Amino acid sequence: MKTPAGGQLSLWKPSRRWSGPGLIVVVLAFAIVFPQQIAQDNIWNLFFLMSLGITMGQSWNMLGGFAGQTSLGHAGFFGIGALVTRTLWLHGTPFILALVVGGVATATFAMIIGAPTFRLRGAYFAIGTLAVAEVLRITVAQNRPFISTMPGDMIASYSLPARYWVALALAVVTTGAAYLLLRSRWSLGILGVREDEEAAQASGVHVLRHKLLALALSALFMGLAGGVFAFKQISYYPEAPFLPTFTFEAMMIAYIGGVGTVAGPVIGGAFFVFVRERLAANLTDVHQVIFGVLFILVVLIFPGGLLEIWERLRRLATRRQQGGPRASGPSPEEEGL
Numbered sequence: 001m002k003t004p005a006g007g008q009l010s011l012w013k014p015s016r017r018w019s020g021p022g023l024i025v026v027v028l029a030f031a032i033v034f035p036q037q038i039a040q041d042n043i044w045n046l047f048f049l050m051s052l053g054i055t056m057g058q059s060w061n062m063l064g065g066f067a068g069q070t071s072l073g074h075a076g077f078f079g080i081g082a083l084v085t086r087t088l089w090l091h092g093t094p095f096i097l098a099l100v101v102g103g104v105a106t107a108t109f110a111m112i113i114g115a116p117t118f119r120l121r122g123a124y125f126a127i128g129t130l131a132v133a134e135v136l137r138i139t140v141a142q143n144r145p146f147i148s149t150m151p152g153d154m155i156a157s158y159s160l161p162a163r164y165w166v167a168l169a170l171a172v173v174t175t176g177a178a179y180l181l182l183r184s185r186w187s188l189g190i191l192g193v194r195e196d197e198e199a200a201q202a203s204g205v206h207v208l209r210h211k212l213l214a215l216a217l218s219a220l221f222m223g224l225a226g227g228v229f230a231f232k233q234i235s236y237y238p239e240a241p242f243l244p245t246f247t248f249e250a251m252m253i254a255y256i257g258g259v260g261t262v263a264g265p266v267i268g269g270a271f272f273v274f275v276r277e278r279l280a281a282n283l284t285d286v287h288q289v290i291f292g293v294l295f296i297l298v299v300l301i302f303p304g305g306l307l308e309i310w311e312r313l314r315r316l317a318t319r320r321q322q323g324g325p326r327a328s329g330p331s332p333e334e335e336g337l
Contacts, residue, residue, distance in 0.1 A: 054266050061260070062181065067191075069125060070122075071247070080136070081227045082102070095231060137242035141237075149234065170221075178265075189210040253269045257306055275294065279291055
């Protein structure tokens with residue numbers, strides 16, 4: 001089974017098996033320790049955005065990276081999760097319950113639109129998902145035109161660190177779900193659909209069923225991300241989470257880190273948010289242009305994302321240790337991490 005980069009997926013060598021998970025563990029340990037050592041609101045906020053970005057990138061990657069279905073409508077899932085969670089929470093439902101209901105509602109909506117949408121292929125599918133998200137955004141803007149604001153007692157007890165721990169926990173759960181999905185009996189079918197739908201169907205894979213599974217999981221976690229976003233924001237317009245920006249950010253995170261891998265969105269989420277925030281703070285007028293150029297360069301020079309840089313450095317170090325060239329090993333895409 002090949003990845004978008006053309007390598008074998010999920011065929012690990014024992015000496016490399018834990019390199020991807022090990023990298024994730026290091027990132028997680030840093031995410032737990034560093035914010036507590038600094039204990040500043042700007043650091044808590046930065047790490048919250050990183051955690052949210054990781055969840056968004058992983059959710060898009062489940063559909064776009066694993067199943068090969070390029071969606072431009074994930075902002076619709078993000079917005080539904082935010083809208084349902086926020087509405088229930090502000091009306092007295094415990095936040096965790098409201099968050100779960102928001103995620104399930106998003107996955108249910110995705111399943112409803114999934115069957116007709118998957119009749120489209122390639123660019124038509126991408127445009128179709130974008131159209132669905134835009135219809136949702138316009139509908140919410142027309143019917144919920146006023147700012148949603150937390151009541152005074154919630155604002156008085158507002159805690160940014162508490163929001164961060166929720167976001168970090170969700171990022172861990174989403175990454176774990178992506179890892180388990182690639183290790184499940186469904187993985188070969190999903191990856192087969194990505195490579196060649198006709199060949200997968202001819203070999204006995206139920207194409208629509210595997211697509212719907214990837215879509216449901218992707219929508220579930222994107223909806224949960226939207227719910228955590230709604231939990232953090234003191235006030236915002238209800239249509240804001242439906243903006244296409246959230247779709248493109250999720251895509252960029254996956255591609256920058258390494259699309260079709262588990263570790264890719266983790267690295268991509270941290271890198272994307274950090275660079276974006278630094279550029280926005282120091283180069284306000286042109287930061288979007290500069291970031292766009294950086295994104296294009298990363299994709300062109302390293303098609304496998306930032307994980308490809310890690311793999312190249314590891315190969316170089318191995319060759320130097322062995323005193324000569326060696327047979328090429330699996331890339332990050334090959335490891336599925």
